[in-house]
Amino acid sequence: MKKYIVFAIVFFSLMMESQTFDIVPLGIYGGEEEDNLSSYLISKHNANQFLALDAGTINAGIKKSIEKGTFSVSRDVVLKDYIKAYFISHGHLDHISGLIINSPADSKKNIYAITFVQDIIKKHYFINDTWANFTDEGVAPIGKYTLKNLDTQSYTEIPETGLKIKAFELSHTKDYKSSAVLVNHNNQYVLYLGDTGADRIEESKDLEILWKSIAELIKKNSLKAILIEVSFPNNQPEKFLFGHLTPNLLNEEFSKLAKLASKEKMKNFKVIVTHRKPTGNNPEIIKKELLQNNSLELNYIFPVQGEKLSF
Template sequence: MKKYLINICFIISMFTFAQNLKIIPLGVYGGSNESNLSSYLLAEENTTDYIALDAGTIYSGINKAIENGSFTNTTIENILKNNIKGYFISHGHLDHLSGMLINSPEDSSKPIYAIKETIEVLKNKYFTNTAWINFANEGESPILNKYQYIYAEIGKVFSIYNTNFTGTVFELSHVNPLKSSAILVENNKHAVLYFGDTGADRVEKSDKLAKIWKEIAPKIKSGKLKTIMIEVSFPNSQSEKILYGHLTPYLLNEEMGKLAKLVGKNNMKKLSIIVTHIKPKDDNEQIIKNELLNTNPYSINYIFPKQGDLIILK
């Protein structure tokens, strides 16, 4: 009887431990470097079952992660075919999906999660005979049926196949008429909110971010959601007239002020923000880091990801 109790306790403890999450950045920039574009692998810490959050860079990012020791005892081919269980594509710009396209001939069968508008871009612009080859399950013939489009409805929870995750997608304001999106990925203990490209509500004359802050506030208060991955593409010197649906440190702080009103300053101190999609032109990267760290009214823990470096979320 004691043996069975020990085994049960061990299983329970392992299950609980496995709930912590990990992120491996395959690409962190929003342009200029085709070997390091937006893509992040997310999994439970004790598994190798990843969902790719965007797919601007795949092969080069996996290779860098192996070099850095974030993956061990494996190969690029195995990670691509067996460990990446699916892709969430936030919108139809190349810096968020070109890695998936280029590596599609070597990939295995898996789902692509996206809003209808993004799937239409993939179907009509990229997976065509004139641009590439149709590796998906809809669109121009011949249809190779390697990837399966999963149409994510705004605000509706769906299962992420072959993982313990669910996803909920939200609409963002980026560059009209193109639609962008964010995804809330959850297991039974933790959640991560990942943003594709987005502008600030005030600049975009929108309420898209306000709706998201209202939706996620209870999860921040409960402690389930502690990590937000959001873009800061330009430094504060960039005119709001030429942001093209992106954020600056000033605008991120403006949005965080709205979130703080919903969750309180104490809960904001528990929040980590992984800064994505920096445009690495000249010294923009360092300027953005300084502007975020030096003006941080809500004491947020800012994380600046490096390609291939493992991030553990607890």
């Protein structure tokens, strides 16, 4: 009996140690459902010190997370105290509208983005014509948010989170940039991609550069998961993708990654599918198409708003 108890303690402590990150999806879709748009809170495990990866939906996602028992504090505490900073992948509203609408209720924090995205935020959103200027620069600044430039060469530390992030540029239709971040805690990693097209369609090398940078981490088992978009089912014509992926295009890209990281290391690798466009039955069709044609044997995870993922 004693032996089993010792075994159980060792087993559970190993289980606990193997978890590095918590992710709370505040919104999972890529349009239409204004109360459930792209936003994923990430923290080191059990710390509630989150960086928001995009901010399409904030308040409705916090509300849902409390209903689901993910958080046992008030909405105000999650917004003001638990969320320490934002990363905005690109300038489209389904990735930033929650931040804008909730800015009057928010606390002082940093917004991290590549220069291209910062310029959109400064030129189009916090300009008083569309919304009061909650940043600390430009015309009549309220001073709540500080825009911080993200480097593509080195890591930027996010205060109060224990996380460091490094950015990668993505192509989201020609001449329109989106971005990804590699999140690092104690040399364990999660990769989050904003909206992106496939290299072949975009005539880009952005994903190739990204895959080359992370392949080594997959080989070393230190990349825990990738969050990546699959916006449309396979029947979406290539000329109407608007800088997005389908299940077939995701396979096309992941087979390139598998060549670099080895098929064996990709087996059971966690892929969190983001940004399905919710028109009609598309989310279910996308799910079916990914699961039916999964020759790399990836572990596809379809996030649910408000339900915490730990790994």
